[in-house]
Amino acid sequence: MTCKDFLALLDDLIDDEVSPNMRTELQTHLGRCGHCEVVLNTTRKTIEIYRSHEIYDLPTDLRERLHAAIMSRCKKGC
Amino acid sequence: MPTIQSIAGQLEPHPDVALVARVRDGDVSAYDTLVRKYERQLFRIAQHITQNREDAEDVMQDAFLKAYEKLEQFQGNSKFYTWLVRIAVNESLMRLRKRRTGRMVSIDEDIETDEGSVPRDLADWAPDPEQNYGQAELAEILRKTIQGLPPGFRIVFVLRDVEGLSTEETAETLGLSVPAVKSRLLRARLQLRERLSRYFHKKKGLMETGIVK
């Protein structure tokens, strides 16, 4: 397996959509390729960071204001 | 109903199904519950696409109102949430186009860029790299980084990886094929990884690149 082959399957590996056989092949490549190991770990970390950090938060007062506006218009039949 | 429950492997109906049915019967309080449940997500998605706070506020309101008006058209064969997201994505794209008159804004155009499709930065990251930044600073780095992606990549990444839609739901929501979603997702992930690398390298790497003196 080349690094290019590995990269083509990176998403499937991250999303746990590879067959057991394929997983073994990918693991073997990882065992001897430090570059792909870094790419895999840092890509996983990238996703995790975006998932766990709220970068556009909705402050409670704004949320309440928007919520009230939506509901009052719905009650009027929009 | 016993006949439905007796079907092998039948999943419990999603709690939204009952809420939607109540709204259809004229119960506005059930809609209040649905709005509460999804307003944060819708606001976040709208911000990611429009990159403008006022637009995001408008999109969120308009999307919920539109969904309310069009509830009769909701088929129930897709999740209420994905249906709602689709409305919000369309509203967001409309706003984005208004602001960027003359500039092509489309999620289905094929994005002609190879940036990030081959990883270049292969130095490892610090163990918990986000800990080297304060909350506000980190949020700014993450915003700046994701804002630099082409809209078609950004939206796929946000729906699939941040909001947790499945690949199929993302495809359905955006009117893209599953392979198109997959190829965008891989490139979005790799581009973000590449761009974040400069902030998250181990100390040694940072000094080499001159970010830390």
Ligand SMILES: [Zn+2]
């Ligand atoms: Zn490799």
